[in-house]
Amino acid sequence: MKTKIMKNILMTTGVSLLTMGAINGYAQTNLSLWYHGAGNPVEAKIIDQIVADFNSNQSDWNVILESFPQESYNDSVIAAALAGNLPDILDVDGPVMPNWAWAGYLQPLNIDQTAIADFLPGTKGYWNGKLYSLGLWDAAVAMITRKSTLTEANIRIPTLEQPWTLTEFNAALLTLKQTGKFDYPLDLGLAWKGEWFPYAFSPFLQSFGGDIVDRSTYQSAEGVLNGDAAIAFGEWWQMLFEEGFSPGNSQDAADRETGLVDGKYAIQWNGNWTALNMLKAFGDDVLFLPAPDLGNGPKIGAASWQLGVSATTPHSQGAADFIKFATQDSYMAAFSDAIGLIPPTETSAAVSQHYQEGEPMATFYELSAQQAVLRPVTPGYVVAAKVFEKALADIADGADVADTLDNAADEINNDIRRNLGYGH
Amino acid sequence: MANITQDNHRLRLIVRYTVLSLIALIFIFPLIFMLVSSFKPDYQLLADTASLRAFLPVGDISLTNYEKAFERAPIFLFMFNSLLVTAVTVLLSLFFCSMAGFSFVFLNWRGKQLAFSIILATLIVPFETIAIPMLLMVSKLPWIGLEGLTWGWLNTYRVQIVPFIADGLTIFLFTQYFKDLPRELIEAARVEGSSWWQVYWRIVMPLSGPVIATAAILKFLVMYNQYLWPIMVTQQEQYRPVLVGLQYFFQLNTAWGEVMAYLTLITLPVLAFYLVLQRAFIASIASTGVKG
Numbered sequence: 001m002k003t004k005i006m007k008n009i010l011m012t013t014g015v016s017l018l019t020m021g022a023i024n025g026y027a028q029t030n031l032s033l034w035y036h037g038a039g040n041p042v043e044a045k046i047i048d049q050i051v052a053d054f055n056s057n058q059s060d061w062n063v064i065l066e067s068f069p070q071e072s073y074n075d076s077v078i079a080a081a082l083a084g085n086l087p088d089i090l091d092v093d094g095p096v097m098p099n100w101a102w103a104g105y106l107q108p109l110n111i112d113q114t115a116i117a118d119f120l121p122g123t124k125g126y127w128n129g130k131l132y133s134l135g136l137w138d139a140a141v142a143m144i145t146r147k148s149t150l151t152e153a154n155i156r157i158p159t160l161e162q163p164w165t166l167t168e169f170n171a172a173l174l175t176l177k178q179t180g181k182f183d184y185p186l187d188l189g190l191a192w193k194g195e196w197f198p199y200a201f202s203p204f205l206q207s208f209g210g211d212i213v214d215r216s217t218y219q220s221a222e223g224v225l226n227g228d229a230a231i232a233f234g235e236w237w238q239m240l241f242e243e244g245f246s247p248g249n250s251q252d253a254a255d256r257e258t259g260l261v262d263g264k265y266a267i268q269w270n271g272n273w274t275a276l277n278m279l280k281a282f283g284d285d286v287l288f289l290p291a292p293d294l295g296n297g298p299k300i301g302a303a304s305w306q307l308g309v310s311a312t313t314p315h316s317q318g319a320a321d322f323i324k325f326a327t328q329d330s331y332m333a334a335f336s337d338a339i340g341l342i343p344p345t346e347t348s349a350a351v352s353q354h355y356q357e358g359e360p361m362a363t364f365y366e367l368s369a370q371q372a373v374l375r376p377v378t379p380g381y382v383v384a385a386k387v388f389e390k391a392l393a394d395i396a397d398g399a400d401v402a403d404t405l406d407n408a409a410d411e412i413n414n415d416i417r418r419n420l421g422y423g424h
Numbered sequence: 425m426a427n428i429t430q431d432n433h434r435l436r437l438i439v440r441y442t443v444l445s446l447i448a449l450i451f452i453f454p455l456i457f458m459l460v461s462s463f464k465p466d467y468q469l470l471a472d473t474a475s476l477r478a479f480l481p482v483g484d485i486s487l488t489n490y491e492k493a494f495e496r497a498p499i500f501l502f503m504f505n506s507l508l509v510t511a512v513t514v515l516l517s518l519f520f521c522s523m524a525g526f527s528f529v530f531l532n533w534r535g536k537q538l539a540f541s542i543i544l545a546t547l548i549v550p551f552e553t554i555a556i557p558m559l560l561m562v563s564k565l566p567w568i569g570l571e572g573l574t575w576g577w578l579n580t581y582r583v584q585i586v587p588f589i590a591d592g593l594t595i596f597l598f599t600q601y602f603k604d605l606p607r608e609l610i611e612a613a614r615v616e617g618s619s620w621w622q623v624y625w626r627i628v629m630p631l632s633g634p635v636i637a638t639a640a641i642l643k644f645l646v647m648y649n650q651y652l653w654p655i656m657v658t659q660q661e662q663y664r665p666v667l668v669g670l671q672y673f674f675q676l677n678t679a680w681g682e683v684m685a686y687l688t689l690i691t692l693p694v695l696a697f698y699l700v701l702q703r704a705f706i707a708s709i710a711s712t713g714v715k716g
Contacts, residue, residue: 038672039672039674257678
């Protein structure tokens with residue numbers, strides 16, 4: 001009897017231990033993922049699919065997605081970092097990444113870099129020589145117009161190989177203004193505030209030969225934001241509004257949305273995210289033109305949202321595995337097909353609907369590959385960007401160019417000093 | 425003579441009501457714009473902003489924006505969260521702040537004036553300046569619930585309620601109102617043997633309808649419009665309130681019609697609450713001179 005009881009106890013214990021072992025063996029460790037796409041059902045569907053596929057394709061990790069509205073995402077992350085409540089994986093806007101890495105929110109991303117060698121430069125987030133984040137798409141800006149608009153005004157259609165020069169660009173704006181058909185020949189989009197300013201307009205400054213900050217040291221804006229090239233840029237920028245070439249700071253947001261399609265503007269400086277709508281509106285007549293060469297080569301902004309691993313996660317390899325998993329051509333093409341984003345590799349572009357060779361939006365891929373310049377890769381960018389935005393808005397309103405740029409450079413320099421050089 | 429006086433009176437009335445109607449229209453135009461726009465497609469909404477059509481339900485009118493808004497965000501969840509947090513905070517705030525006011529007016533205790541001055545001083549401290557210290561505190565507070573002892577209040581309803589129960593303005597409102605209540609009533613009740621609790625609950629509070637309504641409306645607005653604090657303390661969608669939910673609609677290409685539909689929906693509880701309490705609110709403003 002005793003033996004039987006002992007046997008039962010041993011068997012029960014054995015089975016329990018085996019079961020526990022089996023559960024442990026197959027149990028997936030939860031990984032939290034924060035994403036900025038709440039309120040975007042199209043984007044949510046794709047990211048949900050990636051998470052579901054990852055969770056079912058391996059047995060170690062179970063990613064749990066929490067989406068945030070983009071407008072308040074950065075504030076939520078900063079608050080969570082203060083409260084010690086960061087997730088395992090989080091997405092980060094490309095130019096903000098160095099700040100989060102420097103502040104200790106992110107850790108380097110452990111992904112074989114040869115596997116991402118063919119990614120567009122704007123999709124790879126490097127800080128202090130280490131990869132911290134990786135994007136599933138890039139974004140680019142182009143001059144959007146209609147072929148008929150330019151041909152009727154006898155204006156040469158620029159190409160990637162031969163963009164407009166500064167003289168040509170100014171002459172084209174004057175010609176279009178003189179046609180009397182448009183309220184303004186060029187819509188730069190000053191109705192959009194915030195990151196649009198440095199993203200869309202600092203490439204003009206760089207094309208003149210200036211910059212927001214001296215990238216050789218990242219310790220000063222002196223000479224680059226207020227040097228001769230920057231002042232030439234500032235005077236040209238002010239001229240665009242003084243001559244009535246572009247609507248200024250008081251531009252109506254509604255006009256920004258519909259002005260090109262309504263015929264109020266001849267050319268619009270806008271991103272690839274609007275390209276699908278423009279294709280619908282203009283069909284074959286639409287043109288996506290490269291940025292003008294304002295003296296130092298044509299430039300556009302680069303880097304969009306990217307995925308990174310939080311500094312506090314004990315599961316960095318699982319987080320990196322998920323990010324690597326997400327960089328499959330089919331997923332990157334899915335984002336592109338659904339929202340019009342630029343696929344980050346040639347292979348994903350080739351399987352995408354809008355960026356295949358010969359498709360009108362393929363221009364954006366080439367623009368990203370050939371003209372893109374990253375915004376200054378420094379933690380101080382988040383402050384410098386706001387200073388730059390204010391300076392450009394003031395100059396557009398008629399402020400003295402040299403004084404405004406001097407003050408902006410001083411403000412950026414003071415911020416760098418206050419933050420002890422931001423770790424460069 | 426009598427006719428002339430009557431005509432003058434009528435003329436004055438016409439002028440007065442015309443002016444009042446115009447002022448009312450100015451205040452109501454944004455609401456009409458919001459409501460009307462919520463039924464229009466984006467292209468029409470944007471095109472109409474330049475004319476009076478913006479205030480008229482004309483053109484391609486439909487409920488599409490509402491359907492899409494419900495697809496984009498869990499609107500009922502956000503409204504439930506906001507109403508729950510707001511209702512509980514308002515009730516608790518009315519209770520505790522009125523008790524504080526009662527104590528300042530009717531009870532004698534050492535340091536009363538100093539405590540009241542400190543509470544008044546908090547009125548000039550903007551929330552933004554204390555938000556981060558508060559975040560650090562609530563992220564480490566203990567709680568005993570169904571799961572036993574846990575640490576940290578983030579991603580809960582209580583983190584959106586407890587820090588806002590007591591506030592200087594509500595205590596001040598009650599204190600000022602209680603000062604005007606007839607002392608004889610209180611003294612008579614005490615002579616009759618009523619406890620302080622009975623005086624508070626049976627005599628003072630039933631006489632305080634207007635100030636309760638005023639404090640409730642002001643608190644309701646503050647709580648229903650919470651934005652910064654929920655962003656900081658709620659990382660999970662299930663606890664987000666309506667104004668954080670509004671951000672769901674601001675994408676790269678903002679769907680303005682959906683924004684208007686969402687705003688219309690979330691404005692309804694505020695209007696309903698105000699309409700229910702408006703008589704008492706106006707009476708309170710008339711009697712205390714408090715402006716909302």
